[in-house]
Amino acid sequence: MAKNTGPSFNELATQFRHENFDPLYFFFGEEGFLMDELQELLIEHALPPEQRDFNFDLIYGSEAEASQVVNICQGYPVMAERRVVVVREFEQLENNRMFKSYATQPNPQAVVLLLCTTKPNLSAHPYRALKQNATWSHFKALYDNQIPGWIKSHVEGRGLRIDGRAVQMLAEYVGTDLQTAVSEIDKLETFIGERDEITTDDVLRASGQTREFNVFELQSAIGEGRHADAMRIADRLLQQANNPRGEAIMIVAILNSYVDKLWKLQPADVQRKSNRQLAGVIGVSSYFVSEYVQSAKRYTRGRLAQAYQALVAADYELKGGSQRGPMLILTLLLRQLMPNRQAAR
Template sequence: MAKQNKTSVEAKSILKDLADRKYRPVYLLHGDENFFRDQICSYLLENALPKEQQAFNLFQVYGRDLTGGQVADMASRVPMNAPFILIVVREAQELKALRPLAQYCLRPNPQAVVVLNYSQKYKPGQGKSSDNAMLLAAIKGSGVVFESAPLRDYEVAPWVEEYVKEQGLTIAPRASQMLAYQLGTDLARVASEVKKLQIGMPPEEHDITETLVAETIGMSKEFNPFELTKAIGTGNLPEAIRIATNMAANPKGNEVPVILATLHSYFVKVFRYSVLQAKRIPEGDIASRLGVHPFFLREYAQAAARYPLAKCASVFSLLRSVDMQSKGFGASVPYGDMLRETIIRIMR
């Protein structure tokens, strides 16, 4: 299995502690990926306090409506018939006057849980004496600081497999690749599509197949970038041309920059496979370093045998040239002809 993304691992660790009711007095959640931050906030709001205790002990507010001092005052209260009060500050980056809150976080109320949810990367400011820097240092000492960083493209498919597993389902490796390719790194959108897939499955079914994904997200199971690279990797030129011709006839989602980026990413992995294999790295570690499911290693092994390092280098040069041509440098060539010619030149 490919190595899990650091952000995802940290989010799971926090959620596990919350499930075990191991609460910290202050949480600073920040970063450009909304999914993990919102997942942690939602879990706290739904599970930290039972319904009958929420009326007087749960506060969900917005940074624009309060100052840091007011949040500190709220957190200093005594809970009413509950083990603690829960304060979730959304859009916390809009909070003003943070120094009183920083001072509170040095010695937080043990009967309060404060969650500061920043919808962007936290900026500590200049110097250790800035209010933002003081707040960050205080929370590091008494609570949890979690950065929800976006996943890289190659990390999405492994994340999909883990997320699907958490929902009590399984997914075919190529099906997870199709989801990642079609939906990108927007994890909330990916999670939403997985939910749609789950709703559309018969109760007795638990496996998300390539066919189901293709039908749900509107992607051809037969004519897609993964089948194209598979044909190229195995040296099946007629099949590669057939797939490319169909993709060119249906350019939505198969635009030139997207296909070139897919081919470049594929050959980078083929190149790296050869380098790692030459160093006698174990197969499991190779899969992790490439960021691919072990299921696909055989395909990369076949491709590496067919496209040695020198050939990969020439493919990179060719793709750069085609990219420039597609942007108007040089003679204009119809998309279908350009794609077919590129594939022929790669495989010959």
């Protein structure tokens, strides 16, 4: 295969939906959600429900031994076109080196999917043999700047539309956790009912926030040095929350992502890029880049380093490292996040 990572998720999903199966698949990497999705697609399209009792095996490597698993893979289907075998935690399968031989002669009447939760040593067997003979793919964890595009594509795959600001808000909420992203999209799809577009207001209302009082207005107030406004927004967010401490933890996570973007905009060579290029650097729509650029100009790298330290300390306190209440912790944090001391007065 020409690609260093193997076929993409979309390519494999399309093949499975068209019932175009190879006898042996080998998936590995940190992005378990995508591998889980492909596992479900494979089972759904390779075997009708009525054939699964006798022709489907789900095995966990930590609970099995390779000779037994190979025997299962080599078995014939019972009154079906094929059998399906999924081996999760393949890297933990005792004596999995036995799959070196199976990889060269897989059972043509079976579809076997081997899943590793990390990237194994591909130069050692059985992984070397699997990479040479199986259909393989490396599912890397997505970077922050890839999440907005993934969210937009996933929403559109459901036949829905989503505006740019809503995409950015969701991306900030979920970080790089695709399972959380899908859960939030599920909620929003239910929230909008018969409508076919997810808007900024939908994201805010579904999360219990408003146009005036939300974490994105909070980060704008911080970036512009509007300390009083930042305090007012933070106070309202905690008042509205069912779980103020949990809300404060979420706020800190989003502000950490915000500071991270400002940090990425600091180098001189980055500042010379176009807005479109900067959008790729920090993972936002080019429509919103100017706001981040203007805020980044108000900070020095030293000030941002202090902001990182303050965020780590606040996260620690909110997660049990202090007896202080969440509003007091945020009050102290917001003063430390201001772009300069004069603006914090």
